[in-house]
Amino acid sequence: MAQALGLHPGMAVTQARALVPELDVRPADPQADMAVLVRLASFASRRWTPCAALSGADGLWLDLNGVAHLFGGERRLCERILRFCARLGFEAQIAVAGTTGTAHALARFSGQLITLCANGREVEAIAALPPAALRLESSAIGAARRFGIESIAELIAMPRGPLARRFGNHLLTRLDQALGRVGEPFDPIVAQDPPSASLRFVEPIASAEAIGQVLGDLVAMLMLQLEQRGLGARRLDLICDGVDGSAQKLGIGTAGASRDGPHLLRLLAMKIEQIAPGFGIEAMHLVAVRSEPLAPRQMNHSLGYKDSAVDLPPLIDRVASRIGASHIFRSSAVESDVPERSVRNIPPLTEPRQWPLDWPRPARLLPHPEPVEKVIAALPDQPPLRFSWRGETHRVRKADGPERIHGEWWKHGGEADAVRDYFQVEDEDGARFWLFRRGDGVDARTGDLRWYIHGVFA
Amino acid sequence: MVAALHEICGAGSSLNDDAAATLFVAGIAARLGSGSGTVLWIRARRDLFAPALAQAGLPPHRVIYADCSRDEDVLAVFEEGLRHGGLAAVVGEVGRASMTATRRLQLAAEDSGTMALMLKRWRRNGVDPLALPSAASSRWRIGCVPSEALPASGIGRPRWSIDLVRQRGGPAHHWIMEGIDEAGRLALPAGPSHRSAAADRREAPVRNVA
Numbered sequence: 109m110a111q112a113l114g115l116h117p118g119m120a121v122t123q124a125r126a127l128v129p130e131l132d133v134r135p136a137d138p139q140a141d142m143a144v145l146v147r148l149a150s151f152a153s154r155r156w157t158p159c160a161a162l163s164g165a166d167g168l169w170l171d172l173n174g175v176a177h178l179f180g181g182e183r184r185l186c187e188r189i190l191r192f193c194a195r196l197g198f199e200a201q202i203a204v205a206g207t208t209g210t211a212h213a214l215a216r217f218s219g220q221l222i223t224l225c226a227n228g229r230e231v232e233a234i235a236a237l238p239p240a241a242l243r244l245e246s247s248a249i250g251a252a253r254r255f256g257i258e259s260i261a262e263l264i265a266m267p268r269g270p271l272a273r274r275f276g277n278h279l280l281t282r283l284d285q286a287l288g289r290v291g292e293p294f295d296p297i298v299a300q301d302p303p304s305a306s307l308r309f310v311e312p313i314a315s316a317e318a319i320g321q322v323l324g325d326l327v328a329m330l331m332l333q334l335e336q337r338g339l340g341a342r343r344l345d346l347i348c349d350g351v352d353g354s355a356q357k358l359g360i361g362t363a364g365a366s367r368d369g370p371h372l373l374r375l376l377a378m379k380i381e382q383i384a385p386g387f388g389i390e391a392m393h394l395v396a397v398r399s400e401p402l403a404p405r406q407m408n409h410s411l412g413y414k415d416s417a418v419d420l421p422p423l424i425d426r427v428a429s430r431i432g433a434s435h436i437f438r439s440s441a442v443e444s445d446v447p448e449r450s451v452r453n454i455p456p457l458t459e460p461r462q463w464p465l466d467w468p469r470p471a472r473l474l475p476h477p478e479p480v481e482k483v484i485a486a487l488p489d490q491p492p493l494r495f496s497w498r499g500e501t502h503r504v505r506k507a508d509g510p511e512r513i514h515g516e517w518w519k520h521g522g523e524a525d526a527v528r529d530y531f532q533v534e535d536e537d538g539a540r541f542w543l544f545r546r547g548d549g550v551d552a553r554t555g556d557l558r559w560y561i562h563g564v565f566a
Numbered sequence: 567m568v569a570a571l572h573e574i575c576g577a578g579s580s581l582n583d584d585a586a587a588t589l590f591v592a593g594i595a596a597r598l599g600s601g602s603g604t605v606l607w608i609r610a611r612r613d614l615f616a617p618a619l620a621q622a623g624l625p626p627h628r629v630i631y632a633d634c635s636r637d638e639d640v641l642a643v644f645e646e647g648l649r650h651g652g653l654a655a656v657v658g659e660v661g662r663a664s665m666t667a668t669r670r671l672q673l674a675a676e677d678s679g680t681m682a683l684m685l686k687r688w689r690r691n692g693v694d695p696l697a698l699p700s701a702a703s704s705r706w707r708i709g710c711v712p713s714e715a716l717p718a719s720g721i722g723r724p725r726w727s728i729d730l731v732r733q734r735g736g737p738a739h740h741w742i743m744e745g746i747d748e749a750g751r752l753a754l755p756a757g758p759s760h761r762s763a764a765a766d767r768r769e770a771p772v773r774n775v776a
Binding site: 419420422423424426427430431435436437438439440441447450451453456459460461462463465468469470471472473474475505506507508532533534536537538539540541563564565566 | 582583584586588589590592606613614615617625630631646650710715720722725726
C-alpha cells in the first residue's frame with residue numbers, strides 16, 4: 109500500500125507528506141517494537157520450537173530441526189504461524205531453508221508469504237536476489253551497485269580473492285553463511301518458567317493447620333528460588349489439587365516486589381479459610397505469576413539513627429487483601445478547576461500531585477450538587493441573603509465570592525458557555541456552606557441562574 | 567496522649583459540625599510525626615474532599631485513604647494501621663464501635679505508639695454517637711459557632727466550639743477556638759470575653775449531654 113504510493117522506509121517525513129498530504133505520521137518506538145518481538149520470540153519458544161531468537165529488529169529465527177513433523181510438516185507449520193500473526197494484526201513472510209543466511213534472504217526478498225527451500229538448493233534459491241539480501245554493510249551494497257552487480261549469482265561467480273579485496277571479508281562471511289559453508293550461532297531467547305514450588309502429600313490433607321504448615325514450607329521454597337534469581341513477587345497464585353481431580357486457585361498481590369517470607373505467608377494465611385478441601389488436597393503449588401527484579405538493599409549502618417522511610421508496602425498489602433486493592437489509594441490533583449473533577453485516585457505507592465491552595469475548598473463535598481430553594485440574591489454578583497436546604501432555612505450573615513469556574517469546553521462540548529459562580533457563605537449559627545449559581549447573571553446562555561449547594565465548610 | 571485512642575464527633579447532626587470535627591482531626595494528624603509522617607485515613611462514606619485536607623496541612627503525599635463500606639472493615643483496617651507502627655496517625659470514620667472494639671484499638675495504639683483518631687459520624691437516626699460507652703482516652707465534640715465579624719465584608723477564620731467531654735485522669739473542658747490554619751494549628755480568639763451571644767446559646771445543650 110505505502111510502496112504503491114511511492115513511500116519507502118527511511119524517507120523524510122516532509123517528502124512523504126508532499127507525496128501523500130493526508131498521511132498519518134506516527135513517531136517510531138523501537139523499544140516497544142523490540143519488546144513485542146521479544147514477547148513473540150518467547151511465545152514461539154514455548155509453542156513451536158525450543159529454540160527461537162531475534163533476527164535483526166524485524167524478524168525471528170525459529171529452529172525447526174525435529175519439530176516440523178509435530179505440526180504436520182513445514183508448510184503446515186508456516187501456515188499456522190501466519191494465521192497466528194494475522195490474528196495479532198501482523199503481516200509476516202516466512203522462509204524455511206537449511207542455512208540461516210538463505211532463510212533470512214528469502215523471508216525478506218522473495219516476495220512470497222511462504223518460501224520453502226529444500227536442502228542443498230540454497231544457491232539456486234538466492235541466486236536471483238539482489239546483494240542486499242545477504243545482510244551486507246551499506247558500503248558493500250553501494251560498491252556492488254557501482255560495479256553493476258545486480259544479483260547474488262554474479263557474486264558467487266566471481267573469484268574469492270578479488271571479492272574480498274573489493275568488498276571486504278564481511279561479504280565473504282555472509283556469502284558463506286548463506287551457502288552453508290560457515291556456521292552461524294544464534295542467541296536463543298529462552299522462555300523462563302515463573303518461579304514456583306510444589307509439594308505432593310502421601311496422605312491428603314484437609315485441616316486448616318495442615319494447610320498452614322504446608323504454606324509455610326512452600327513459601328520458604330519459593331523465597332529461595334526468588335532470591336537466587338534476584339526477583340521479588342508481585343503476584344502469587346496458590347493452586348490446590350483435590351483428590352477428586354479438581355483444582356482451586358487463590359491469588360494474592362503485593363503493592364511492591366517482595367521477598368519477605370513471613371509477610372507473604374501472612375497474606376496467604378488470610379486466604380486459608382477460602383480453601384474448600386472437599387475430600388482432601390493431595391498437592392499444592394505456589395507460583396510467582398508476576399515477579400519483578402528486586403536487588404538486595406543496603407541496611408542502615410549507623411547506630412541509633414531512625415530510618416525515616418516508613419515501610420508501607422506490607423501494611424498496604426494487608427489492608428488490600430482485606431478490602432480489595434482498589435480501595436486503598438492516594439488522592440492526587442487533576443488539572444481541572446471543576447471541583448468534582450479535581451481529584452483522582454492513584455495507587456498508594458505512587459507520588460501524588462498537590463492542589464493549588466489559593467481558593468477555599470470544603471471539607472465535605474456532596475456527591476452531587478443539591479439544589480437549594482427560596483434563594484434571595486441580587487444579580488449579577490451578590491451572594492444569597494437567604495436560602496433553604498434540606499428543609500432548613502439559613503440566613504446568610506457573611507459571605508465571600510464569587511469564584512467563577514468555567515465549563516471545560518475542551519473536554520465536554522456541552523459546557524462551552526457554562527459558568528458556575530461559587531460563594532462561601534456563613535449563616536447566623538456559624539455554619540458555612542459552598543453555594544454556586546449556574547450562569548454569570550448577565551448572559552442567559554451561561555446558565556439558568558439556579559442555586560445549588562456543593563459542599564460544607566467547617 | 568499520643569499513643570492512645572481519641573474519639574471526636576460533631577456537636578450536632580449537621581454536616582457543618584461534622585466538617586469541623588473532620589478538620590479538627592486533620593489538624594491534629596497534620597502536626598503529628600514532626601509534620602511529615604504518613605496518615606492512614608479510613609473512610610466509610612465518599613464525601614471527604616481531599617483538597618480541604620491539603621489546606622489543613624495534610625498534603626496528598628502524607629495521606630493514604632482506605633475506603634470501607636462496613637464498620638467491621640473500618641475497625642479491622644484501623645487496627646491493622648495501628649499495629650504497623652510506622653504511621654503518624656490513623657483516622658477512622660466510624661458509625662458505632664462497641665466497647666470491645668474501642669479497647670482493642672486503645673491497646674493497639676498503646677503498643678505501637680501511633681495515635682488513633684476515631685471520627686464518629688452522626689447517623690440519620692439522630693442517635694448521639696458518643697452515647698455508647700468507650701475505652702477511648704478522650705472524647706471530643708466539635709461544632710461551628712459564628713465567627714468574628716470582619717471590618718469589611720467577607721469571611722474570616724472559622725470559629726469552633728471545642729468540647730472535651732471526657733478524658734482519662736482529667737476534668738472535662740470547653741473552649742471557643744479559631745479554626746485551624748494551613749499548618750493545622752488552632753488559635754485562641756483575641757478576646758474571650760467578647761464572645762457573641764450565639765456562641766453561649768450553642769454551649770448550653772452541649773454541657774448537659776456531657
